[in-house]
Amino acid sequence: MNKLHPARFNRRQALTMTLGLVSGLPLLAAAGRAEANNDITFDELYGKVSVLGLEFSDKVKQLNGKEIAMRGFMAPPLKAEAQFFVLTEIPMSICPFCSTDSDWPDNIVVVYLGEKQTFTQPSQTIEVRGKLEMGSWTDPETGFVSLLRIRQAEYATV
């Protein structure tokens, strides 16, 4: 039954797949583990979670403006032509904590790609690298408001 825990399962899956496939993925291989301390996980985004607001963790504050790597799942694009995609902790499903109007969970990161890349399957774990940016930003084209972004990003499947 432990397998059903989304986060745990995903990490395990990610790990197994990384071990098996790492040589075939130049981005990851090149990146190596040198930047491991600049890896950030969904669990590490917020230092304080409360009804009256969330507060970013010290780690996020420290990494603001720096190159980071983060793993998650690519949500299907909002619009085909959107300049960004949303990185989520679990594959985008009905999201049991969201309403039927497909509200997004709190812990999402908006990813702006440096160069166009083909979209990948939402069930596939990806690792995104780019510059972390903290603070409210409204996407001019879609009106989508985000608090945390990875800019000039690229990604690879893991």
Place this chain on the structure above:
Amino acid sequence: MRKLFSALVATTILAGAAQAAEVYPLDRATILTGSPFDFKVEFDKVVKPEDVKITVNGQDYKATLGKEVEFVAEEKNKEKVLGSAVILRGVTLAKAGDYKVEVAAGSETKTITWNVYGTPEQAKAKNVIFLIADGLSVAHRTAARIMSKGMTEGKANGRLNMDDVPPAAFIGTSATDAVATDSANTMSAYMTGHKTAVNAIGVYADRTPASLDDPKVETLAEALRRQTKKSIGIISTAELQDATPAAVVAHTRKRGDKAEINGMLFDVKPDVLLGGGSAYFLPQATAGSKRKDDKDYIAMFKDAGYTLATSKGELATAAGSNTGKILGLFHTGNMDTTLDREFLKKGTVSKFPEQPGLVEMTKVALDNLSKNPEGFFLMVEAANVDKMSHPLDWDRAVIDTIEFDKAIGVAREFAAKNPDTLIIVTGDHTHGVSIIGTVDDEKPGTEMREKVGTYAEAGFPNYEDKDGDGYPDKVDVSRRLFLNANNGPDHYETFRPKLDGPFAPAIQNEKKEYIANEQYKDVPGAVLVSGIIPKSADSGVHAVDDVVLQAEGPGAEGFRGYMEQSDVYKALAEAFALGAKQTN
């Protein structure tokens, strides 16, 4: 039938003529005397204002409806001109009776009839407690009884609280635009007396794209404010802007207008407001906010005299504070299920560990609201019965049904001491769920499908409630109830409770199609179940089946037989005598 009928009329009688205009409120609308509503006529063509002829019971409409006429020469959507329109806002009809409305402009004509009803001068009930489990179907009730009380030799070992509230009516839940339905139009019908379209709340759905300009009808909360000095309470385990709580106060074509709905909650200012959805109270600069403006509704409610509670402990403190107004926000989004909150500590419980349950919220609300000598209306929603039925997570849906039943117990206890209280127990719509037997781990083999017991092979489940809290001590017993939906997306049936968090049966692919969530593929014995609804559907859907409504207390006799969901409002209006001014 409406469309079919008009099509027939058009082809057989008015061959060659333009399609008929649309009139809101729709034909056969029932309207409370003195209750404000917006009147709108939509012509299919662009017409001249001087060519428009509208009569109400044979008289020119301007005199009868008595409000300023707004003539819109051209209504548009993104692509094209839709035609002309006539709009009158805030119309009231003081006299009960049938109103025949005849509309004509050029070749377009339409004749409809409204029924305007009054109420007795004297209220039957001082208080109404409206308990609604979202999506409550018969299977939820049966499963809750068996899981909570057990069963021996075919007889239940105990009764739920809801088992002693007399069943009163079957409720037809269909929308104005479809036989199927959702929580917006269904609760809106209960709370306004008007049926409307899927996703609409407190309005008729007009043709223009804007969601906040549709013809409004009065909500129960607004009627209570207009005619009485009663207190109003809204409790939900969902976001307070979610369709069901929203429908007590709000007006929008799109239930997703949650930031605006939050403003409408503030406009009506229910005296007790308890639930989730704090994200829509926070200004956009606050992390976790889902607003796109700088309004700080936390501050605004506080300034309006509300005591704020954000945890179980603060709710208890607020209950004793005597301010008369409590805003309880316990989650940024929807609150967690009872199974997660009280037992498994999964879902988002680690982030929001201090969420109260429906029972505590109901107690605090009743204590507070009952201080008003004029009485109160309290709406209690068990939202997760629906929110967990969508992802086919039956254990969570049923445990929340048990919690709902405990809230009914609190309400009945109150009514026993305050017999001038009407209690309604109902759902807003149903789900396509049934219990077909049990899953027995002790049956031989490894194939879980072969462990499903049907007919005599089902035996009885072996849930236990040794601690007597009304909940089974655990849901993952060796012989458990087997609930199934008659529809759904592609998904893996695991035959087991989801102990590690709510079930996510399907996930979206890059084509925006929902595919079975492979996370459950390797659960021993899991079986791939192919979906039978479009691949755009993320979860199980609502059923069109009637809802069972139960009622007890003064005014309960107003609920009988088959009722349209909108007729329930009329019975509530009669119980409260909302046709009569009671503020003198």
